Amino acid sequence: MEQKQSLRQTLSPRQILQAKLLQLNSLSLEAYILNELELNPVLESVEQETETEEIFEDEDNSLDMDPVDYEFEIIQPKGEQKNLLDFPLPDKLDFMETLIKQLDDYSLSDLERTLCEEIIWNIDERGYLDVELAMIADRFDLNEEDLIPILNLVQSLDPKGIGSRNLKECLLVQLNEESHSLPYL
Template sequence: MALHQSLQQKLLQKLSPQQIQLMKLLQVPTAILDERIKEEIEENPALEQGEEGHDEEFEPQDEFEKTEEDFEPDGSQDDYENIDISDYVHDGDDEVGDYRMRDDNYPEQDDNRVIPHKVETTFNELMLQQLGLLKIDEKQKKVAIHIVGSLDEDGYLRREIPAMIDDLAFRQNIDTNEEELSEIILMIQQFDPPGVGARNLQECLLLQLERKPGNDKTTQLAIKVLEKYFDEFTKKHYEKIQRGLDLSDEQLRDIIAQIVKLNPKPGGIVGDQNKGENYVIPDFFIVNNNGKLELTLNSK
């Protein structure tokens, strides 16, 4: 039989008799605990039942508790009556110092400083302002307001005239005809920016060219191109336009350059102008106070 040696590791936990007894006491219900204590006293004569109470000599005493003797003054009563308070109080001591009333975060200059606020004018408001300058009667004014309200954000009048006539008749009880409506549309097409009130892109570009100052030969040729060869121009068939109007290469380049500069969305000009008006609010101010520069933070 061969002998061999091995090493094993075991972890054992053993409870002492006192721990076992303590665990048993903890498991005893409160109602039975008194009986268990009496039984232990009877079985073990060395145990004695103690009484609740405490000795007066061990009563804690407050270390901050003072007796009347501790508060006896060192001097007589006359010493306190002969004190002159005026020696310690001076004129002006009751006033609050300026440094307590001043807040460095809100200097006095902030009270008079005005922060600019951005005020925008919408496209519809701009149209209504110009509408108020027209010399028209009350009925025409209501029709014009309805037409202005029908303009889209690009400044185009997308709705057909018969549809607007029906809207005026059913919603506002206004009886009008196509001729009267067309006259008011022509008035609105003279508003700024040029090109508003157009029914399509061709009419929008023509309105801008017709209102162009100078009305030189290039402008007149550009109007002819848009009136007769608008489809060819949008498709960039420039050779056909050049042959039809007998234009030179230089004239064609000038016409194209002038038409390209026109705005296809005149209603968007108002929105773009408002977007560009961004006020800058400073973070701090530098004030010249009698030749001395003072820097203050903007608290608003």
């Protein structure tokens, strides 16, 4: 006795036709429909106005506005002409400033905050620490080991892993911070 497993896939003629119609662009589809109308005497073309055309017709009537409705001017004291470019733009923090702003949530000494800011300002555009930790430690007459807790604090800011020295460290920080993550080796 022998068992054999096979898999067959069959398409109905309707599925084949639907697949062909889906592959046609709008011009080819229109030509196909016209051809079918000519070949099959039972089919007839029905012109029907769609709801979207009715909506557009209604909207056209509602767009008649008085010129007063859409003309405006900035009210200024007489004699002063200000350009719109002279108006100040709202303050928007850049990425580094956003990271530094997050430090306000921690109670840090002045030295710790300065060290955090130093690390943040040495992060490159990819989010990695751009200088060796030893160089920052030398600038502040500290040991490199003294900066590890400060670096860990910066890496815990949002986005997690910012300021990592390499991809492996960044991923490990993200995994350690995520309490719902899967166990890893």
